[in-house]
Amino acid sequence: MAETFSAKSNDTAALAARLEKRWAFMMVSIMALLVGVMIFTGLHWAMMPPSRVETINPSTLHVSGEFVESNLGSAVEADGSITVRIIGQQYSFTPQCIVVPAKTPITFRVTSADVIHGMLITGTNINSMVEPGYISTFKTEFEQTGDHLMPCHEYCGVGHEAMWANVRVVDKDAFSKMAAKAGRLTCDL
Numbered sequence: 001m002a003e004t005f006s007a008k009s010n011d012t013a014a015l016a017a018r019l020e021k022r023w024a025f026m027m028v029s030i031m032a033l034l035v036g037v038m039i040f041t042g043l044h045w046a047m048m049p050p051s052r053v054e055t056i057n058p059s060t061l062h063v064s065g066e067f068v069e070s071n072l073g074s075a076v077e078a079d080g081s082i083t084v085r086i087i088g089q090q091y092s093f094t095p096q097c098i099v100v101p102a103k104t105p106i107t108f109r110v111t112s113a114d115v116i117h118g119m120l121i122t123g124t125n126i127n128s129m130v131e132p133g134y135i136s137t138f139k140t141e142f143e144q145t146g147d148h149l150m151p152c153h154e155y156c157g158v159g160h161e162a163m164w165a166n167v168r169v170v171d172k173d174a175f176s177k178m179a180a181k182a183g184r185l186t187c188d189l
Contacts, residue, residue, distance in 0.1 A: 054135040061087060061113050073184040074100055081105040088117035088130045091159030093150065097166040097187030101175035102145050110136045118154030121167055129154065142169040 061067045067087055073095045074084050082104055087094045089112065100106050110119055110130050117130040123146075128136045152163035168187055170178075178185055 054137070055133055056111055056135055058111070058113050058132040061111065066109070067111060069094070071184065073186040074098055074179075075184050076179050081107065083107045083109060086110045086119075086165075087113055088119065088152065088163075089113040090115060090157050091152075091163040093119075093152070093163065093165035095165070095186040097168060098150075099168045099170060099175065099178065099185045099187055100142060101172040102142050102169050104172060104175075105139060105141055107137065107139050115156050116154055117152045117156050117163070120151055120153045122149045122151075124148065127153070145169050145171055 056065070056067070062069060067085060072085050072087065074082050077083055082100055084098055084100060084106060086098070086108065088110065108119075108126070108128075110128065111134065112130045112132040114132060116132070118128070119130050119136070120127045124140065124142070126138065126140055128138055130136050146169055148167040148169065150165040150167050152160060156163065166187065175185075
């Protein structure tokens with residue numbers, strides 16, 4: 001009887017050892033697969049950046065192209081949507097105040113002339129990094145009129161605390177009247 005108990009005990013121990021080895025092998029395999037996926041993804045993205053990434057030369061922003069000063073602010077597109085172009089630079093956003101209509105699709109296109117900045121529009125879910133050499137693009141729609149503060153939330157130097165702008169959301173009709181007077185809108189127009 002003692003030998004039978006001992007034999008059963010040995011069979012149970014052998015079964016447990018085999019199961020533990022299988023689980024250990026499965027866990028090591030899963031970990032190796034995850035590390036392999038991370039390495040492949042890192043190398044792939046380094047060699048082929050995503051197609052949605054737009055680059056720009058930060059040293060010529062104000063001279064030519066999409067981000068010349070006369071092209072900054074809000075503009076009405078042919079389909080009725082609004083495009084807002086902004087430049088972040090130590091220690092301000094240009095333009096300092098942006099006017100957009102409520103209940104209208106809006107595309108923000110933002111870049112930096114010098115260092116990494118952050119762009120946050122309070123009271124919304126808009127929160128983006130603004131890097132020199134790249135154009136940050138995101139779309140939104142404001143449901144209500146009102147004023148929103150737009151601070152830089154990425155430390156960019158000793159004047160960082162003074163880097164902010166305003167986003168003024170106005171009624172669609174009021175925006176249309178302002179847009180009829182000027183092609184590009186800021187709070188100054």
